[in-house]
Amino acid sequence: MTxxxxxxxxxxxxxxIAPDExxxxxxxxxxxxxxxxxxxxxxxxxxxxxxxxxRIQIPEDDYVQLAxxxxxxxxxxxxxxxxxxx
Amino acid sequence: MIRSAQDxxxxxxxxxxxxxxxxxxxxxxxxxxxxxxxxxxxxxxxxVGDTLAGVCHFDELKYQKRKExxxxxxxxxxxxxxxxxAISDSGIDWSEVDPTRVGIYxxxxxxxxxxxxxxINEIKAFDYDTKVWSHHHNPRTVANNxxxxxxxxxxxxxxxxxxxxxxxxxxxxxxxxxxxxxxxECDLAIAGGVSESIHTxxxxxxxxxxxxxxxxxxxxxxxxxxxxxxxxxxxxxxxxLFTLERFSDASQRGAKIYGELVGYAMNSDASDFVLPNPKxxxxxxxxxxxxxxxxxxxxxxxxxxATATSSGDIQECDALRRVFGDSRSTLVNxxxxxxxxxxxxAGSLELAGNLPSFEDGVCHPTxxxxxxxxxxxxxxxxxxxxxENSPVEVILNNSFGMLGINSAVIIKKV
Numbered sequence: 001m002t003x004x005x006x007x008x009x010x011x012x013x014x015x016x017i018a019p020d021e022x023x024x025x026x027x028x029x030x031x032x033x034x035x036x037x038x039x040x041x042x043x044x045x046x047x048x049x050x051x052x053x054x055r056i057q058i059p060e061d062d063y064v065q066l067a068x069x070x071x072x073x074x075x076x077x078x079x080x081x082x083x084x085x086x
Numbered sequence: 087m088i089r090s091a092q093d094x095x096x097x098x099x100x101x102x103x104x105x106x107x108x109x110x111x112x113x114x115x116x117x118x119x120x121x122x123x124x125x126x127x128x129x130x131x132x133x134v135g136d137t138l139a140g141v142c143h144f145d146e147l148k149y150q151k152r153k154e155x156x157x158x159x160x161x162x163x164x165x166x167x168x169x170x171x172a173i174s175d176s177g178i179d180w181s182e183v184d185p186t187r188v189g190i191y192x193x194x195x196x197x198x199x200x201x202x203x204x205x206i207n208e209i210k211a212f213d214y215d216t217k218v219w220s221h222h223h224n225p226r227t228v229a230n231n232x233x234x235x236x237x238x239x240x241x242x243x244x245x246x247x248x249x250x251x252x253x254x255x256x257x258x259x260x261x262x263x264x265x266x267x268x269x270x271e272c273d274l275a276i277a278g279g280v281s282e283s284i285h286t287x288x289x290x291x292x293x294x295x296x297x298x299x300x301x302x303x304x305x306x307x308x309x310x311x312x313x314x315x316x317x318x319x320x321x322x323x324x325x326x327l328f329t330l331e332r333f334s335d336a337s338q339r340g341a342k343i344y345g346e347l348v349g350y351a352m353n354s355d356a357s358d359f360v361l362p363n364p365k366x367x368x369x370x371x372x373x374x375x376x377x378x379x380x381x382x383x384x385x386x387x388x389x390x391x392a393t394a395t396s397s398g399d400i401q402e403c404d405a406l407r408r409v410f411g412d413s414r415s416t417l418v419n420x421x422x423x424x425x426x427x428x429x430x431x432a433g434s435l436e437l438a439g440n441l442p443s444f445e446d447g448v449c450h451p452t453x454x455x456x457x458x459x460x461x462x463x464x465x466x467x468x469x470x471x472x473x474e475n476s477p478v479e480v481i482l483n484n485s486f487g488m489l490g491i492n493s494a495v496i497i498k499k500v
Binding site for chain 2: 017
């Protein structure tokens with residue numbers, strides 16, 4: 001998956017986790033929590049969805065990398081580079 | 087004795103919030119009961135396949151966001167809907183209510199089966215790898231979940247918990263709420279019962295294995311208590327929560343009062359896991375009547391528990407004969423014939439559907455009785471057609487459950 005593919009995938013996950021939110025104007029540089037109503041359980045949902053969809057294991061110490069779209073994509077790029085977009 | 091001359095020791099119903107398979111508020115539900123409208127429909131659930139159920143169609147988004155629905159449980163959602171509807175119906179100005187003085191008491195037959203089955207089904211696709219087991223599982227399955235979700239939604243900071251009482255739970259929730267008001271633990275109780283049971287295949291499979299799951303070509307005719315050809319239970323979901331207040335508080339604010347809880351009782355059979363015990367059911371009814379300071383001939387209407395199992399209906403009729411003898415003045419009806427067995431919600435839903443009889447003087451019938459089982463014959467049975475011009479001042483509502491748990495509540499017109 002490319003960085004763009006990963007971004008689309010994260011948006012798809014966010015649509016499931018935060019169904020009341022408008023994701024059309026999300027700012028990739030800004031922390032998710034500063035623009036969306038997300039709590040710690042929601043971030044665990046992101047981790048869980050990546051695990052279910054792509055078998056990616058994210059260590060707890062790395063959860064901080066999921067703060068914003070940019071940091072998430074940067075963190076996931078090497079982990080998802082060999083995954084073929086469905 | 088529950089009855090007291092002191093108005094702060096009298097407990098009254100001031101609001102009703104409900105969702106049933108045939109109505110999502112009291113007016114629609116009552117209209118369906120008087121029109122003989124069933125809420126049973128074809129239903130499919132994994133592993134069991136095609137069956138029948140009582141399905142609710144309330145607007146889940148009326149009081150919850152999509153995210154709350156996703157995170158919570160069906161029982162929680164039913165509870166949130168009913169609690170908000172009850173407050174709305176009560177005329178209470180919620181913005182003026184002290185949230186620390188509100189208690190939430192929700193009866194449940196079971197809780198946690200739905201989410202556990204869902205998670206096992208989910209990890210099955212991952213070769214049972216528990217690493218994909220949801221972190222939402224525990225907050226969804228803790229026994230207080232359906233009551234706790236109401237507190238989260240409404241900002242209630244008083245006590246909340248569920249009352250596990252099998253199919254006596256709807257009555258048990260109401261009794262608990264009344265007791266907490268009498269103890270001064272809260273000033274407003276939101277109490278009754280809820281059920282999400284149609285979403286667990288286990289309850290269908292369990293009743294089928296027991297030979298007690300209803301089957302019929304016409305879903306609306308499947309639930310047929312007292313009928314000779316009854317063949318079991320229609321599993322249903324639903325909920326009904328009441329706002330309960332002390333009479334002194336309710337009258338001071340000029341509240342509409344549906345009725346007064348003048349007597350109640352709960353007891354146990356101590357005789358069988360499943361089979362009911364008419365001797366103890368009769369004792370339960372008699373205790374409630376005695377505590378209300380009434381005689382059996384003061385009871386105008388008995389809302390029966392009968393679930394349409396072959397033996398259970400006969401046992402309850404036996405108990406009713408022991409209490410009411412050959413009385414023709416005490417009418418007997420049954421709501422499960424319309425909505426199936428709403429499990430934890432059954433007791434409160436069945437009571438709610440009869441409360442309007444205080445005003446309209448009509449007793450809704452038991453429907454689907456084409457051939458009355460002679461062993462279920464009672465002089466006061468109201469069958470297939472509403473009984474009009476039947477002044478109702480006192481209702482006794484029965485709810486019984488597995489492990490031999492019995493409950494009866496008595497509501498009097500105020």
